Amino acid sequence: MPILSYLHQLFNVDTCHVYIHTLRWKDRSLQCPRCQSQDVDPWGNYHYRPGCKRYWCHGCKRTFNDLTNTLLHQSKRSLPHWILATFLLCLSCSSRRIARELGVHIRTSYRWCWWLRNAALSYEMHRQLEGTVEADDLYHTAGNKGQAPQGGKKTLGRRARGRRKKREPGRGHYDKDQPAIIAWGSRQGSVVIQATRDFTVKTVQKAADLAVQTGSRLYTDSASSYRAVTGYVHEYVNHTKKEYARGEVHENRAECLFSLLKPYLRVFRGISKCNLPGYVGFFQFLRNFRQQNAFEQAELILRAALDPSIAGRAKKGEFVTCFDHFDLLQTAIN
Numbered sequence: 001m002p003i004l005s006y007l008h009q010l011f012n013v014d015t016c017h018v019y020i021h022t023l024r025w026k027d028r029s030l031q032c033p034r035c036q037s038q039d040v041d042p043w044g045n046y047h048y049r050p051g052c053k054r055y056w057c058h059g060c061k062r063t064f065n066d067l068t069n070t071l072l073h074q075s076k077r078s079l080p081h082w083i084l085a086t087f088l089l090c091l092s093c094s095s096r097r098i099a100r101e102l103g104v105h106i107r108t109s110y111r112w113c114w115w116l117r118n119a120a121l122s123y124e125m126h127r128q129l130e131g132t133v134e135a136d137d138l139y140h141t142a143g144n145k146g147q148a149p150q151g152g153k154k155t156l157g158r159r160a161r162g163r164r165k166k167r168e169p170g171r172g173h174y175d176k177d178q179p180a181i182i183a184w185g186s187r188q189g190s191v192v193i194q195a196t197r198d199f200t201v202k203t204v205q206k207a208a209d210l211a212v213q214t215g216s217r218l219y220t221d222s223a224s225s226y227r228a229v230t231g232y233v234h235e236y237v238n239h240t241k242k243e244y245a246r247g248e249v250h251e252n253r254a255e256c257l258f259s260l261l262k263p264y265l266r267v268f269r270g271i272s273k274c275n276l277p278g279y280v281g282f283f284q285f286l287r288n289f290r291q292q293n294a295f296e297q298a299e300l301i302l303r304a305a306l307d308p309s310i311a312g313r314a315k316k317g318e319f320v321t322c323f324d325h326f327d328l329l330q331t332a333i334n
């Protein structure tokens, strides 16, 4: 038997609490999360949670602590668990892996992963690219993995599709379990990745309007859907004529982005198509903050998770629905 099985047991709980305290009140003064009153006093500790300070609010005559109304509120697990989980999430571990490394139940880590991913998406809500932008697309096999909303097995209405089975040739579609993913990469560095139902002209036009500022320079391949897009200075290379770069005009950055996205998604062993936007959005967050190391990224996520206004929306999954371009683009078309 090893002497120590879990890394977070080496963390100092008090240091973690001081860190979380600093992170939460960095941009705002210490105030009551319920009535925003700044008339507060220290109010002892919790015996079951050493290190967590309690405060008394003179405004609403109630107590609160550093975790009230955040994603970490009333969690039975300690702060070292949460900090390590966020760090592992940024190292693109699956929720099962995180459960193993933390020693928590799989459902706990799955829920945490979704909340933290949602919190990370709050940084990516209104990202729009400008300047010179490259675009590329692919079809990703994503079916109906997971449980039914009421629990238990999902009724597929068809034979189970072996994950290894070769994909049908031709264009994919959401209804054929092959939604499209469009990647927009600015040459200045930032990226936007969207999961869409299909790859028709209307979808691509709507996706471009969301992702790229009008008037930008757009470099793509010769797919007909890109050629019909209006509002941009558009040039393309013709892959069928073995043309991959013509001076400045190429889309190698966008293709490179997919070479990173594919192994990232493979870690999760098949993703349900309804969850695909969340995973793709989180990858977009990781790419856009790629200059920072995994812990700095984790700190960004924790900071969002400690913001009550973001935490409330992240728990409900509001950010990921904004990222869900399946319906967004569909309603825009109808």
Ligand SMILES: [Zn+2]
Pocket: 032, 033, 034, 035, 036, 037, 057, 058, 059, 060, 061, 062
């Ligand atoms: Zn209060």
